[in-house]
Amino acid sequence: MPEPSPILTVSAASCRFDVSPPALTRLLSQQPRRILRAVENVSFAVERGTTFSIVGESGCGKSTLARMVVGLQKPTEGALRFHDIRRSDGSFGPPRVQMIFQDPYASLNPRWRVGDVIAEPIRELRLRQDEASVAQRVGDLLEIVGLSRADAERYPHAFSGGQRQRISIARALATEADFLVCDEPTSALDVSVQAQILNLMVRLQKEFGLTYLFISHNLSVVRHMSDQLAIMYLGRFVESGAAEAIFSSPRHPYTRLLLDTIPDVERPNRERKPMSGEVPSPIAPPPGCAFHPRCPIAVPDCSAVAPALRAMDDRLIACHRTS
Amino acid sequence: MNAPLLSVRDLHIVFDGRHGPLTALDGVSFDIAPGEILGVVGESGAGKSLTGTAVIGLLDPPGRIAGGSIHLDGQRIDNLPAEAMRKLRGRRIGAIFQDPLTSLHPLLTVGEQLVETITTHLPVGRAEARGRALQLLKEVGIPAAETRIDQYPHQFSGGMRQRVVIALALCAEPSLIIADEPTTALDVSIQAQITTLLKRLCREHGTAIMLVTHDMGVIAETADRVAVMYAGNVVEIGPVEEVTRRPRHPYTAGLMASIPSIHARHSELHQIDGAMPRLNAIPAGCAFNPRCGRAEPFCRDMKPGLPSASHAAACHFPLTEPAHA
Numbered sequence: 001m002p003e004p005s006p007i008l009t010v011s012a013a014s015c016r017f018d019v020s021p022p023a024l025t026r027l028l029s030q031q032p033r034r035i036l037r038a039v040e041n042v043s044f045a046v047e048r049g050t051t052f053s054i055v056g057e058s059g060c061g062k063s064t065l066a067r068m069v070v071g072l073q074k075p076t077e078g079a080l081r082f083h084d085i086r087r088s089d090g091s092f093g094p095p096r097v098q099m100i101f102q103d104p105y106a107s108l109n110p111r112w113r114v115g116d117v118i119a120e121p122i123r124e125l126r127l128r129q130d131e132a133s134v135a136q137r138v139g140d141l142l143e144i145v146g147l148s149r150a151d152a153e154r155y156p157h158a159f160s161g162g163q164r165q166r167i168s169i170a171r172a173l174a175t176e177a178d179f180l181v182c183d184e185p186t187s188a189l190d191v192s193v194q195a196q197i198l199n200l201m202v203r204l205q206k207e208f209g210l211t212y213l214f215i216s217h218n219l220s221v222v223r224h225m226s227d228q229l230a231i232m233y234l235g236r237f238v239e240s241g242a243a244e245a246i247f248s249s250p251r252h253p254y255t256r257l258l259l260d261t262i263p264d265v266e267r268p269n270r271e272r273k274p275m276s277g278e279v280p281s282p283i284a285p286p287p288g289c290a291f292h293p294r295c296p297i298a299v300p301d302c303s304a305v306a307p308a309l310r311a312m313d314d315r316l317i318a319c320h321r322t323s
Numbered sequence: 324m325n326a327p328l329l330s331v332r333d334l335h336i337v338f339d340g341r342h343g344p345l346t347a348l349d350g351v352s353f354d355i356a357p358g359e360i361l362g363v364v365g366e367s368g369a370g371k372s373l374t375g376t377a378v379i380g381l382l383d384p385p386g387r388i389a390g391g392s393i394h395l396d397g398q399r400i401d402n403l404p405a406e407a408m409r410k411l412r413g414r415r416i417g418a419i420f421q422d423p424l425t426s427l428h429p430l431l432t433v434g435e436q437l438v439e440t441i442t443t444h445l446p447v448g449r450a451e452a453r454g455r456a457l458q459l460l461k462e463v464g465i466p467a468a469e470t471r472i473d474q475y476p477h478q479f480s481g482g483m484r485q486r487v488v489i490a491l492a493l494c495a496e497p498s499l500i501i502a503d504e505p506t507t508a509l510d511v512s513i514q515a516q517i518t519t520l521l522k523r524l525c526r527e528h529g530t531a532i533m534l535v536t537h538d539m540g541v542i543a544e545t546a547d548r549v550a551v552m553y554a555g556n557v558v559e560i561g562p563v564e565e566v567t568r569r570p571r572h573p574y575t576a577g578l579m580a581s582i583p584s585i586h587a588r589h590s591e592l593h594q595i596d597g598a599m600p601r602l603n604a605i606p607a608g609c610a611f612n613p614r615c616g617r618a619e620p621f622c623r624d625m626k627p628g629l630p631s632a633s634h635a636a637a638c639h640f641p642l643t644e645p646a647h648a
Contacts (some may be wrong), residue, residue, distance in 0.1 A: 057510040057511065057512060058510050160598045161367075162598060163598075190366035190367055190537060190599075191366070191537070191539070191578060191581050191582055192366060192577060192578055192581045192594065192595040192598075193366075193598060194581070195581035195582075195583075195592040195593060195594040195595075196594045196596070198583070198592055199591055199592055199594055202590075202591065217510065217511065219511075219585060220582065220583040220584060220585040221583050223583060223584070223585055223588055224583035224584075224588060224589070224592065243588075244588070247585070247588075257512065258511065258512065259585070261511055261512050261514075261515035262511050262515075262540065262585060263514070263515070263518070263538065263540030263541050263543060263544045264540060264543065264544065264585060265539045265540050265543045265567055265579065265582055266543075266567075266584065266585075266586065276516075278480050278482055278483075278512075278513060279510065279512075
């Protein structure tokens with residue numbers, strides 16, 4: 001077990017997109033610039049060997065945050081920093097970061113054999129010296145994720161969704177990755193297959209000391225996977241802390257409503273009170289606290305001043321009404 | 324039980340392919356009572372959507388009904404000519420699909436679409452139809468319906484579009500609605516709004532729903548009874564509380580146990596190894612036997628039937644006690 005130390009720190013990161021119409025159109029119709037605030041002033045740290053989850057509804061900025069972490073998107077403001085780590089083989093340096101995508105049908109090249117899909121990062125990073133040891137490594141990886149060595153010869157179309165997600169995981173591990181960003185890795189899968197993939201991910205984390213940044217909208221999956229948890233609403237964290245603490249006593253009204261509205265197989269035919277309203281557009285978020293139009297305990301102040309994320313007991317909360 | 328509104332008996336659907344016929348539904352039977360919500364749950368490829376498609380008569384070639392019958396209100400509908408089926412569809416059976424954007428015509432206002440549907444099925448004029456359309460939009464909870472009625476689908480959010488689709492399905496006061504994954508494309512908070520709305524409307528209008536979804540949570544909260552499908556068969560059917568709390572079929576039990584719990588964290592999820600068989604490789608005997616922990620050699624020889632009980636499982640060795648605590 002590695003000693004707890006942050007592997008990633010994100011400090012006050014923001015990501016804004018300029019979605020204005022072309023300059024001439026804007027001039028003629030006298031429209032102002034339109035800025036989409038996908039991620040606003042987000043800070044967190046991820047400990048090595050743990051799972052940090054980010055939960056939220058469509059358009060809350062969770063995928064943009066994931067893309068910033070893997071470097072596919074530059075933050076407009078703020079900084080993301082990976083800390084050097086010492087690996088089990090004795091090497092010391094920045095962690096290798098890989099991503100696992102939601103759709104295993106779109107994330108594998110259909111014209112490449114599975115063996116080549118997995119060998120590509122090994123060849124590219126020159127992690128093995130000759131083709132024989134590359135093939136050896138590919139076979140090992142396939143076995144690690146629960147496929148057979150012979151599967152290297154087949155094409156992605158011959159595999160089911162769950163098996164393809166195993167191939168994606170093998171490809172990510174091929175780089176000897178330390179940090180995996182998983183963007184909705186099981187959303188496209190059936191529940192029985194989802195359970196297989198989640199169990200595999202937990203086992204790999206224990207075996208290789210992996211760190212996960214886990215993005216999902218599925219709260220029960222998040223509960224199963226997470227050590228730390230952050231709930232996002234319109235680009236901001238509204239509540240973050242230890243997953244166990246948040247699930248046992250959610251405190252932000254949005255977290256509470258979210259937990260209240262998810263369908264529950266253990267309580268059939270429960271009469272639930274659905275949350276009214278919808279997530280507003282991140283181009284024109286409501287003034288003050290972005291959640292106030294849907295919040296059951298909002299007061300006039302909530303529409304005036306945006307609440308800052310502040311420490312409260314065991315967690316961080318952005319709400320005027322929670323104390 | 325009263326006379327069923329919808330009665331599906333021993334339905335077989337076959338796809339004629341280049342390499343011979345593939346059996347997609349292999350003897351599916353169930354009833355839906357008037358005003359009842361029957362959930363049909365299963366994983367991809369189990370045949371749940373196909374069942375819905377067959378009931379509304381939208382099965383496309385090369386798929387065909389190879390056996391069995393579908394009765395609506397005592398009238399046999401699976402062999403109706405296309406024209407008669409077209410009149411019945413929308414009038415007596417409504418439909419709601421997964422993606423509200425593709426279910427709506429992008430170039431017509433929602434009002435035009437509602438009015439067209441109403442005047443097609445009911446003997447009313449355009450003005451009266453518009454009044455009814457407005458009332459429907461209010462009923463499905465669209466704010467400022469008076470202005471929204473003249474807007475186009477792209478001006479609505481996903482949740483609001485699905486409300487419009489529900490209004491369309493309800494236009495002609497059908498006695499049955501086939502809802503195929505109606506909340507899958509929506510966020511959880513919106514999903515709750517839509518299922519609550521569906522439930523309320525069905526209670527008020529006395530409409531029965533066949534709710535097809537892969538999400539056991541949605542079924543548990545919405546349906547009165549549930550049919551669990553696996554590889555083209557109904558493997559278990561019964562009242563939703565019975566099936567979710569005391570599943571009898573090993574597949575249902577495994578499915579329930581593989582859903583992560585929101586109430587507690589377990590170190591490992593129960594998993595059913597393997598995957599649903601492809602249509603060209605459905606095992607002999609019970610289709611679930613290669614993945615089943617309770618399978619005996621006998622299960623490979625003999626396909627289990629579904630007994631006619633209020634809570635029944637198609638299994639030679641059904642569970643009697645809850646499989647998981």
